[in-house]
Amino acid sequence: MDPRPAIDLRGLTRRFGERTALADVTVSLPEGATLAVLGRNGAGKSTLLRILATLLRPHGGEAVVLDEPLPRRAWALRARIGYLGHEPLLYRDLTGRENLEYHARLHRVPAARIDQLLDAVRMGARAEDPVRALSRGMAQRLAVCRAVLHEPRLLLLDEPLANLDPGAAALVEPLIGRASGLTRVLTSHDPHAALREADLVLGLQGGRPAFTAEPARLDPARVEELYR
Amino acid sequence: MGPPPHIHGRGLRGLAVATTAVVAAALALVFFYAPLDSDQGFVQKIFYIHVPLAITALCGFVLGGLLAIAHLRGGHSRWDLRSYVAIHMSLIFAVGALITGSIWAKASWGHWWVWSDPTLTSFLIVVLLYATYQPLRFSIEDPERQARYASVFAVVAGAFVPMNFIVVRLAQGVVHPRVLTLTGGHLPGSMRLTFTVSLIGIALLYATLCKLELSAKRSRIQLRRLRRQLLGEDAVGYARRSAAPS
Amino acid sequence: MRTVAAILRKDLVLELRTLETVPAMVLFSLTTFVIFHFALNRATVAGQLAAGILTGTLLFAAMLAVNRLFVAEREQGGFDAFLLAPVDRSALLVAKALALFVFLAVLEVIALPAFALLLLGPSLGRPLGGLVILLALADVALAVVGTLVSAIAVHTRARDLIGPIIALPLLIPALIATARGAGPLLAAHGATLPAGRWLLILALYDLVFALLAYAVFDFLLED
Numbered sequence: 001m002d003p004r005p006a007i008d009l010r011g012l013t014r015r016f017g018e019r020t021a022l023a024d025v026t027v028s029l030p031e032g033a034t035l036a037v038l039g040r041n042g043a044g045k046s047t048l049l050r051i052l053a054t055l056l057r058p059h060g061g062e063a064v065v066l067d068e069p070l071p072r073r074a075w076a077l078r079a080r081i082g083y084l085g086h087e088p089l090l091y092r093d094l095t096g097r098e099n100l101e102y103h104a105r106l107h108r109v110p111a112a113r114i115d116q117l118l119d120a121v122r123m124g125a126r127a128e129d130p131v132r133a134l135s136r137g138m139a140q141r142l143a144v145c146r147a148v149l150h151e152p153r154l155l156l157l158d159e160p161l162a163n164l165d166p167g168a169a170a171l172v173e174p175l176i177g178r179a180s181g182l183t184r185v186l187t188s189h190d191p192h193a194a195l196r197e198a199d200l201v202l203g204l205q206g207g208r209p210a211f212t213a214e215p216a217r218l219d220p221a222r223v224e225e226l227y228r
Numbered sequence: 229m230g231p232p233p234h235i236h237g238r239g240l241r242g243l244a245v246a247t248t249a250v251v252a253a254a255l256a257l258v259f260f261y262a263p264l265d266s267d268q269g270f271v272q273k274i275f276y277i278h279v280p281l282a283i284t285a286l287c288g289f290v291l292g293g294l295l296a297i298a299h300l301r302g303g304h305s306r307w308d309l310r311s312y313v314a315i316h317m318s319l320i321f322a323v324g325a326l327i328t329g330s331i332w333a334k335a336s337w338g339h340w341w342v343w344s345d346p347t348l349t350s351f352l353i354v355v356l357l358y359a360t361y362q363p364l365r366f367s368i369e370d371p372e373r374q375a376r377y378a379s380v381f382a383v384v385a386g387a388f389v390p391m392n393f394i395v396v397r398l399a400q401g402v403v404h405p406r407v408l409t410l411t412g413g414h415l416p417g418s419m420r421l422t423f424t425v426s427l428i429g430i431a432l433l434y435a436t437l438c439k440l441e442l443s444a445k446r447s448r449i450q451l452r453r454l455r456r457q458l459l460g461e462d463a464v465g466y467a468r469r470s471a472a473p474s
Numbered sequence: 475m476r477t478v479a480a481i482l483r484k485d486l487v488l489e490l491r492t493l494e495t496v497p498a499m500v501l502f503s504l505t506t507f508v509i510f511h512f513a514l515n516r517a518t519v520a521g522q523l524a525a526g527i528l529t530g531t532l533l534f535a536a537m538l539a540v541n542r543l544f545v546a547e548r549e550q551g552g553f554d555a556f557l558l559a560p561v562d563r564s565a566l567l568v569a570k571a572l573a574l575f576v577f578l579a580v581l582e583v584i585a586l587p588a589f590a591l592l593l594l595g596p597s598l599g600r601p602l603g604g605l606v607i608l609l610a611l612a613d614v615a616l617a618v619v620g621t622l623v624s625a626i627a628v629h630t631r632a633r634d635l636i637g638p639i640i641a642l643p644l645l646i647p648a649l650i651a652t653a654r655g656a657g658p659l660l661a662a663h664g665a666t667l668p669a670g671r672w673l674l675i676l677a678l679y680d681l682v683f684a685l686l687a688y689a690v691f692d693f694l695l696e697d
Binding site: 016018 | 452
Binding site for chain 2: 622626629630631632636639640642643644646647650651654671675679682686687689690693694696697
């Protein structure tokens with residue numbers, strides 16, 4: 001196992017004008033492990049994910065992701081991370097297949113991979129329908145395909161199972177779940193489900209880290225406190 | 229608690245005194261020293277305020293663009309604040325140039341507006357463009373993005389200013405000669421002296437007003453920062469109007 | 475290059491499928507011609523007047539497209555999708571400018587004959603070649619400035635209002651060159667080629683703004 005961590009953050013800070021969205025976040029995640037980020041709405045979970053995804057620049061502190069320091073080497077990192085945010089990032093007037101083809105061209109991925117993924121999430125039949133005609137669950141499945149299309153090494157998942165029924169959730173599990181074996185950072189509205197999956201838990205409160213611990217050593221009361 | 233509070237506005241008093249002195253000297257020269265123009269009479273003296281206002285405004289716009297480049301390259305918000313103040317003040321001076329130009333046109337030609345002067349026309353276009361600077365700023369909510377986008381605007385607009393002047397001159401200068409100038413740039417010595425002093429006076433006025441505005445804004449930002457440190461994040465209300473508070 | 479092609483293809487497919495922008499530009503232009511007929515109370519126009527009406531109408535129609543250019547990116551997460559890709563970010567500028575150029579070209583294919591039919595007195599046949607060259611350069615100007623301003627405006631609150639008020643003053647030099655260049659072409663027994671001066675001005679304007687846009691575009695995308 002590579003001793004260098006997949007993610008190494010020290011004192012990470014991000015502001016929005018006068019408001020501090022993240023302050024002093026320090027965490028280290030080994031490769032292949034899963035980090036769960038917990039906290040209330042507005043605690044900074046999505047901001048942290050977006051920084052890791054290179055969509056936002058950090059304003060302070062240090063961040064090294066997959067051996068690339070951010071923000072300097074953000075461009076080198078993009079091919080190796082997969083991001084699944086709140087929005088599916090799909091054009092509603094294009095079909096599922098056309099959307100994936102667009103992303104495939106941007107990421108230089110061969111077309112065969114699209115079919116492979118569509119079959120894996122059982123969206124092959126509906127791939128020729130425009131995204132606006134799909135249910136949110138189906139759009140989410142397509143979004144998962146988009147996120148893993150280029151075979152990333154690191155997955156950043158912002159509430160990945162939102163809008164997915166248990167059947168669909170089972171379909172995407174091998175792609176973005178623990179079974180994928182990839183390094184993952186995920187947030188979830190359901191702290192208990194997140195704790196089951198995680199190797200490491202980071203609790204955020206008002207942008208600041210409340211605790212960093214392994215789930216086994218975590219006192220449930222501290223998790224409750226986050227959401228109070 | 230952070231670095232000791234900075235006293236803003238150092239040097240402002242000296243600058244203001246210098247400005248007052250030069251402006252007073254310029255006024256004296258304009259009214260008592262400069263000769264009366266044979267064609268246009270007394271009204272020609274507007275030239276001594278109109279052209280310096282125009283020149284200062286134009287340099288100010290270009291300066292705003294240069295400061296914006298510094299902001300984009302370095303990312304420090306103080307450059308953005310300087311750029312904002314430079315452009316804001318230049319816009320005011322440019323409107324002043326338009327108004328004095330219009331008065332001069334009325335007095336010389338009987339019309340409040342003439343299309344045949346390329347400089348005046350170019351100024352109108354430039355004012356129309358820079359008048360969108362503040363609406364643009366205030367319609368972007370994220371402060372970092374606001375500063376960045378404003379700097380992009382300032383750079384593009386700053387590059388646009390000289391190009392605009394050249395094209396308008398080419399379009400109109402061919403048919404109509406420039407009307408609101410004097411003898412094709414050959415100023416007699418006394419007029420040249422008066423003009424130079426006026427130009428320096430207006431430029432100093434620009435610098436003083438910019439420094440004043442910068443000091444006021446910086447003090448306010450510092451105050452807000454201190455309040456936030458002492459009283460907590462939520463004690464300080466959201467700043468509605470401003471350029472790059474931090 | 476391949477990135478530009480991918481984005482351009484996506485935008486053209488989207489436009490063909492939704493038909494949002496180009497039909498609106500065409501209808502707007504045709505209606506504007508009708509309005510000018512009534513506003514000026516003239517059956518035909520020629521020379522500089524015709525050039526002014528044509529150029530002004532194309533300019534305002536371009537503003538419609540400018541307002542829509544990045545809306546899908548903004549509302550459907552297209553910016554994020556692009557920013558996550560390991561590609562040169564200027565490709566977005568080039569692709570969008572090309573798309574806007576295509577929209578304008580399609581508009582002119584319909585609007586020029588319509589103009590000749592509805593309002594123009596002299597025949598369009600002889601000066602057509604010269605006019606096309608002039609408009610091609612003008613379209614580059616509209617495309618580059620339009621894309622740049624659209625990218626600025628799309629993140630503001632007053633999106634549809636901010637775009638035109640910034641773009642129009644910026645485009646005035648291009649408008650001057652286009653309208654003055656077209657004036658003699660649209661006159662009865664007029665010229666067949668626009669004066670070199672106006673073509674030169676347009677070409678220089680295009681070059682300057684293309685370089686400017688290329689230099690600043692990255693700053694509009696980053697966060």
